[in-house]
Amino acid sequence: MSEAVKVSDVGKRYGSFELQGIDFSVRQGFITGLIGPNGSGKSTLIRMMMQMVRPDSGSIELFGHRLAGESAQLRERIGYVSDENYFYDHLTIKRMKKILSPFYGSWDEEKFRGYLERFELSENKKIKELSKGMKMKFSLAVALSHSADLLIMDEPTAGLDPVFRRELLDLLTEEIQDDTRSILFSSHITNDLDRIADYIVFVNKGRLVFDETKDDVLERHVLVKGGKELLDDDVRGLFTGIRETDVGFEGLVSDRAAAQRAFGDLALLERPSLEEIVYFTSKGAAAYV
Amino acid sequence: MSNIAYLIRKDILLVYRYMLVLIPLLGYMAFLQTGGFMYYAVLPSAMMLITACTLEIQPANQRFIASLPVSRRRIVLARYASVLPYTLIGIALGLMMKIVAELLGQPISAVHWQESVAVLGINLLLASVFLPLYYWLGPKGMQAVRLAFIVLVIVGSTTFGYLLKDSLTMQRWINDGVWRAAPGLLIAMLSIVLLLILSLLLSWRLYERRDV
């Protein structure tokens, strides 16, 4: 399987924050969700793919080309949606488009107009007059209008209402009907875009937790709920993260079979949601309420 | 090459509104007769360069530029190249001011085409000092440098303009033709080119390493 993005052993230090030994890929033809709590390094990784940030160590490949000083042309093949409004606030949509469209050889004006209409954006509006959701839609319209092979979206659902979030799912699945295209999105709120994600890359505190198909992730993990008398030091060691209260505990075990052996019928074993996996993993064993 | 043109086009689309503000100011100055042609030409072109840079100082906008399919080197090169169109616009404005001044009954001294070349020289000189500072300091220190530069441009371009205009080389060039002024011109040209190259290399080095 070919890879749209390959991140190999990437490290980066920013003051006290450190990304270390990050390895993952964005497979061609699939949707990959980059998830993790705020401040876990998702945006930095995405900015590295866009060559905004240089890794201190390791390497990044886009479409099989290792990123180096003069890899700028590769960005023509990327539709990028930033997590902030990075357009010029005082310009109208029309003028902003006029500035950026010539940089993309395959800019499709008709497609762009189609998206403006679909997203109900008026091109005479100034960008600073747009709501957060509308800015995101404009950014998306730009990203989708130059036949990009890879769509990279940094927290795209922030500021979007639930109705449009659902519409976004349709839009994105439409994009990958053609199995040569790939999508990477990051999100700290899961149970959102990850409905349609094929692969999940989970980073936490600058480290990679896993890069697996979503189905494997969901099947491998198990949420255990039970009475506190079941917990001893050995049992606690099984948990990736655990939350203990006065009336019992719930915790995440990343090996379903091991949990079944340990608890049998003594505890409640449930399928966790991705959100629960993120929650328990980032809280770790110290989670205590 | 083409994306350098698009980058310059972007800057002009971004700054032209701000330049409209400058025109009445220049008109007022023409009325007060505070400057000559060189001043009227250098001020708007230098201001355009500084404004274009400041407009991009927001980290988000820096990321916009970095996200374009254009290499960092070309982005920097475009900044240096933009001095040319800015100078042309500046010269056009300078000539306009001369006409305005004459209409207002405050004629300024005659304009020689050689002065336009000198305007380009001054602009290149300013850019080669300003741009490495811009790429070095980034968003943080830029506010102060920008102010300092605006003052420098306003004060400097007047005095420098006068100095240059009255300099022996300029006088010879205007009065006696290019060959009489050749040694001085050659030295000026060589030093500007050398400075530009050094400045460009420095800016490249600074901007290529920057995380935005």
Add this chain to the structure above:
Amino acid sequence: MNILISNSSGEPIYAQIVAQIRQSIIQGELEAGAALPSIRQLAKNLQISVITTKRAYEELEREGLIDSMVGKGSFVSGINREFIREQRLKALEAKLAEAAEESRALQIGRDELLHMLSMIYEGEES
């Protein structure tokens, strides 16, 4: 054919798809040779992962219920009418065995059970 995915059932999504397509085939709703939606189309319609639908189709293929041809898509296989009937008979036997077991546990005699069955059978007929 309708496919309805429940997010709260706890059953993996791919298994839900397999069960529902299998059901449609067994009930004859999907006839031999009928084309199934492409993997990507189905993923789009259900707003789920491509990998999940792919896995469901692979499972159906393993069961011999569908054939997938590269570049053409997936079709309900034709050779299995008899096989499916056998499968259904087996399932029916299992259910009957369960009913017999339950009857013994409740101390219901054979005749009484047959009577109940014929009542139910006719009741559903009418």
